[in-house]
Amino acid sequence: MLAHDFPDDLKPFLAPTPGGDMGYDCLVCGARHAPDRLLYTCPSCGGLLMLTDHNIDRLRDKPGSFWRRLFDHRLMLNLPALRGVFTFHEFLAPNIPLSDVIYLGEGHTPVVKAPSVLANMVGANFYVKMEGQNPSASFKDRGMAAALSMLNHLVRKQNLDQVIAVCASTGDTSAAAALYASSLGQAVKSAVLLPKGKVTPQQLSQPLGAGATVFELPGVFDDSMKVVERLSEKYRVALLNSKNPWRVLGQESYAYEVAQSFDYSLLDKVLIVPVGNAGNITAILSGLLKFHRASVIDGLPKIVAVQSKRANPVFLYYRQPLGDRYYAPVAVKPSVAQAAMIGDPVSFPRLAELSALYEREAGLSSFYVVEVDETAIMEGMLQANRHGLTVCTQGGECLAGLKAALGEGLITPSETAILDSTAHALKFVDFQNAYFEGRLGSEYGVATNPELANRPRQVELGQAPIPEPGKAMAPEDREAFVSAAAKAIAESLGLAEKA
Numbered sequence: 039m040l041a042h043d044f045p046d047d048l049k050p051f052l053a054p055t056p057g058g059d060m061g062y063d064c065l066v067c068g069a070r071h072a073p074d075r076l077l078y079t080c081p082s083c084g085g086l087l088m089l090t091d092h093n094i095d096r097l098r099d100k101p102g103s104f105w106r107r108l109f110d111h112r113l114m115l116n117l118p119a120l121r122g123v124f125t126f127h128e129f130l131a132p133n134i135p136l137s138d139v140i141y142l143g144e145g146h147t148p149v150v151k152a153p154s155v156l157a158n159m160v161g162a163n164f165y166v167k168m169e170g171q172n173p174s175a176s177f178k179d180r181g182m183a184a185a186l187s188m189l190n191h192l193v194r195k196q197n198l199d200q201v202i203a204v205c206a207s208t209g210d211t212s213a214a215a216a217l218y219a220s221s222l223g224q225a226v227k228s229a230v231l232l233p234k235g236k237v238t239p240q241q242l243s244q245p246l247g248a249g250a251t252v253f254e255l256p257g258v259f260d261d262s263m264k265v266v267e268r269l270s271e272k273y274r275v276a277l278l279n280s281k282n283p284w285r286v287l288g289q290e291s292y293a294y295e296v297a298q299s300f301d302y303s304l305l306d307k308v309l310i311v312p313v314g315n316a317g318n319i320t321a322i323l324s325g326l327l328k329f330h331r332a333s334v335i336d337g338l339p340k341i342v343a344v345q346s347k348r349a350n351p352v353f354l355y356y357r358q359p360l361g362d363r364y365y366a367p368v369a370v371k372p373s374v375a376q377a378a379m380i381g382d383p384v385s386f387p388r389l390a391e392l393s394a395l396y397e398r399e400a401g402l403s404s405f406y407v408v409e410v411d412e413t414a415i416m417e418g419m420l421q422a423n424r425h426g427l428t429v430c431t432q433g434g435e436c437l438a439g440l441k442a443a444l445g446e447g448l449i450t451p452s453e454t455a456i457l458d459s460t461a462h463a464l465k466f467v468d469f470q471n472a473y474f475e476g477r478l479g480s481e482y483g484v485a486t487n488p489e490l491a492n493r494p495r496q497v498e499l500g501q502a503p504i505p506e507p508g509k510a511m512a513p514e515d516r517e518a519f520v521s522a523a524a525k526a527i528a529e530s531l532g533l534a535e536k537a
């Protein structure tokens with residue numbers, strides 16, 4: 039739609055100019071630091087930082103209906119910088135000029151309703167937000183769009199070159215970081231640290247393909263994360279893990295989009311979110327609170343965070359009585375929800391702070407954490423994939439979490455759930471294949487349910503001639519092959535011949 043065709047009252051606001059009063063706030067000592075450099079921990083005390091807009095109240099000068107109309111109209115505007123997560127520029131990172139925004143096609147992922155057969159099996163209506171349809175096939179692109187736009191802004195303003203951007207990853211952060219860094223050309227090079235053998239081959243191929251320097255380290259993600267933290271303390275690098283608070287801002291867009299997809303009415307909704315490093319859940323809570331305070335949404339939805347029993351520090355924290363909770367990291371065991379297999383989430387302090395604020399504004403029955411076992415995660419993934427929903431193992435974890443929350447009575451069948459399938463099924467296809475072949479037993483404790491297993495059938499061709507690559511086939515041989523193969527397949531499928 040052309041700019042002059044938009045309603046007159048919205049025209050001046052379609053393309054936002056930089057605004058707000060962004061700054062880093064330390065969660066420990068409360069110090070505030072200017073946003074004109076990249077910080078990951080507080081220079082005064084080493085505490086974890088959040089980025090806040092101290093002038094956010096200006097957003098309340100306009101009624102919620104103004105923002106709803108503005109964001110809905112922006113979807114029709116052909117301005118690349120606003121087509122992704124920056125549709126919500128004023129609520130996200132309002133200091134970044136549109137000219138510095140990197141847009142690679144992230145965000146505005148589809149929200150798909152589960153078919154009624156599946157909803158009936160599960161016992162509630164639900165939708166899945168297909169985060170695997172982002173450019174690097176996971177939700178991490180949202181945060182990278184914000185972090186790399188900010189980095190791009192600093193590179194341009196401060197004439198930086200040869201920035202080395204680093205991250206540790208369970209596979210998806212590294213894919214997204216390498217992709218977004220590669221779009222900046224020579225100015226930014228990325229290096230990623232991966233726990234060897236603990237990311238899937240598809241995830242490993244992504245930073246390699248994007249030209250990043252890839253280091254494989256022994257141990258699990260938590261070990262690689264410690265090395266990256268040391269690198270960022272001692273050397274001049276740009277850290278792209280979710281300790282980088284610009285990433286959290288980008289990931290808030292998930293909450294804004296869910297609101298938009300349901301006409302900004304979230305009161306009877308339940309958001310189900312898998313938790314690993316706790317960056318995503320933090321961002322979602324933060325985004326919902328911002329939209330609620332500016333009256334963009336009618337109320338706050340219920341949140342159900344999900345963890346595997348094999349990597350459950352957040353679950354263990356919240357299951358303790360309120361007021362007497364103690365956080366302790368756990369040693370993780372192999373989990374099919376491998377991308378969330380984290381024993382010491384770096385964003386935990388942010389989550390503790392935000393979940394308390396959330397419960398204060400939405401009520402005590404608004405935030406829950408459930409744990410699920412490996413079999414339930416695999417069955418969730420496979421069931422969804424058999425009903426038109428291409429969810430990853432973490433999406434399967436959400437479906438298992440929905441069943442667990444219904445079972446525990448934390449939510450009722452009259453509520454509508456929105457599951458976060460954080461990545462594409464194809465990234466985790468090796469877990470599916472291992473399940474089908476009955477190979478998840480010893481390491482993951484998952485037995486194959488024969489009803490969910492699926493293997494290719496070999497076609498019995500008897501004496502028929504076989505086509506060979508690179509060799510032409512005589513017409514009568516081709517005919518004999520086609521006829522034998524068609525007959526064998528028809529028998530296998532029990533097909534009736536046409537009259």
Ligand code: F0G
Nearest residue numbers: 207208210211314315316317318377460
């Ligand atoms: N789902 C997927 C597909 C992920 O890649 C991750 C985290 C999570 C869920 C958990 O989200 O960490 O924000 O709580 N992956 C990170 C990575 C840790 O390195 O790719 P979280």
